[in-house]
Amino acid sequence: MSSSRFSVVLILLVALCGFTLSRDRFPVDPALTYCVQQATKTAASLPATEPNLPRNILNGKKNWNYISYKDWTSGFWPGTLWYIYEYTKDPAWKAKADSFTRELTPLAFQKAVDHDLGFQMYCSFGNGLRLTGNADYKKKLLATADTLATLFNPKVGTILSWPRSVPNMEWPQHNTIMDNMINLELLFWASKNGGGKHLYDIAVSHATTTMKNHFRPDYTSYHVVVYDRETGKKIKGVTHQGYADNSMWARGQSWAIYGYTMTYRETKDPKFLDFAQNVSDVYLKRLPKDLIPYWDFSAPDIPSAPRDASAAAVTASALLELSTFVKDKAKAATYRAKAEQMLESLSSANYQSRQVNDAFLLHSTGHKPNNSEVDASINYADYYYIEALIRLKKLQTGKPILANL
Template identity: 70%
Template sequence: MLLSDGFRAHAQKSLQVLFNINYCAAQAQKTLSNIPASGNNLPRNIDKGKTDWRYVNYKDWCSGFWPGILWYLYEGTHDEKWKTAADSFTKELQPLSEHSGFDHDLGFMIFNSFGNGYRLTGNPEYKRVVLRSADSLATLFNPKVGTILSWPSMVKKMGWPHNTIIDNMINLELLFWASKNGGSRHLYDIAVKHAETTMRNHFRPDYTSYHVVVYDTITGKKIKGITHQGYADNSMWARGQSWAIYGFTMCYRETGKTEFLNFAQKVADVYLGRLPADLIPFWDFDDPAIPNAPKDASAACVTASALLELSGFVKDKHKAQIYRQKAEAMLQTLSSPAYQSHQVNNAFLLHSTGHHPAGTEIDASIIYADYYYLEALLRLDKLQHGKAAHYQHKSN
């Protein structure tokens, strides 16, 4: 049977996605073969010029990304060895669900690991851990302010009485899921209120995001918008803007509220409008050192994954097509020799920036870049096979 040019092009694209998923599997196998047996055995980053992962334990905010990668590899390859490895590393994080709320990152840590594990296996113990963790995260919600306290440790350290960071938008997914899978309806209400408050207070008139907003715990009023990891208080920190694109897209999926869909497009459009030619942002769009500033591949990975999902929600077909094409172009660049690690180290990608002001993880390989890169590849694979980009989490 002869294939039409369109079908042939589609097949070639599908093959390329599978090729890159297999590349990720090969890199992850190298990491798995060298990983410590116990203790600090969760990959976090590989600094520029080094070849070995820096490992952390389950208490690190990045602890859920490695188990999440393993679950994604199981989903993408159907190889049982990834399921076995994912289960082992996921279980290391179980103690997190037994503490009262200590940090907003509980969402990253638990939902990427136990959440993906439950989605793919239906293991009831995974579900129990996710539900306990959602209740724990909810204890950080301040009803007077209308948001979750992101960093309890910063209350005294930095004098930020109630601080909320844009990253926190991602962790609302844990609450949404729990509210629909045996948890309290209150969890859903908290997530919606947090998103609405963030939408109102966290953005400048041009829809660029502050990293941190500090609130008065007594009046609930916004005190100021500042940065912690960006170039300046009024700059557009690349990963922060990517969290916003991803977070509000997810909020629309979970609620169907059009204001979240419209807002996701506004924060996406300002990001896309300021990208360099290769579509991989510099770590902060306003760093005066550009074009000699470091890039942040992790922001590109988060955004590519978010845009693939957003493209399926936008009613304007032309705009939806633009979002998908931009996402595919980002993945094309990320999958090039300029960004894939190959023999440089065992990570998937190079050129991410973690905490530039602190001088850490600059132009490095970082585990969350790998996680969202693989997630974006899996989402694109779904789209190319006529399925929705987002994941259908088990709901019962």
């Protein structure tokens, strides 16, 4: 081979290897440093009194809207602070995380008003316990798990999501939404830490029943399933925040990807690992080029429809974990690469908030049918974005995904 041809081949090989390696070497630290900078600005602007938990910055606005501990998203700001502390090791961030976490304490002991206790308490107290070992956090989490378990209906096999009248839910029948899969992590944790095996059984029952009734033959999910509360019979599958009853609402599918990956981690039952892959594959197959989904995969105004960066952040975090479980090396590598590509897109000027506002990300969609939080910055998008970045940093440094940095 001539030296010129050899040089061309060498350049092509280097280019190909470089592309492959770039998928495995997404520069996490600059993105995490950016998150710290944005959180610093947010922390400096918070009200001195409640409500003081940032929830969203609406499209075209500069300032956060604040909520109290009762809001379903209340755990995401303290959870974000715990991830910042994990990355920086700065005790000042630990103190901030502790302060905002403790605001949620009443949720552990009050009557459950919905299923979101896992989002609220495990993102806040759970991350705090993981990083500090604080025994008081553990007590609060165990009490919360017991509170969440009161919503379980053994005749149905799932946790009641909304114990109140919600449009199209045929109250007082039993409703279960896909988001509820994430809240099972609190029950799994509690079952291993003094809460009792019944909490594990509730979580497995919920995941199994949801797997049976919440999905279509192509593995796309309904947002909500309504059951007869006395017989457990499925009445209907509907949407609440998606475009249509038969559409794939982006964040709902991301909850499924995350929830079944976590359920496999906690149970090691291969049926959940297979299912996590199936619900991931249909999502990945239908993504646009930059891997950030439209708010609903069936939105009639695609490609002009709003995106949902929050769904991308949830999915990226879940796929990083899923990649560590899949035995097929090629498929595991695909999940890892897709997650990194999602984080690359989210970390670009197209999706980072930067100088637009003090959040981490732009272009999330909360509840499009209600015209609520459309194309906005939302706290759970920021939470799962930094969680995914932290998880990737652990993988890149050879640590288990649930280890502490």
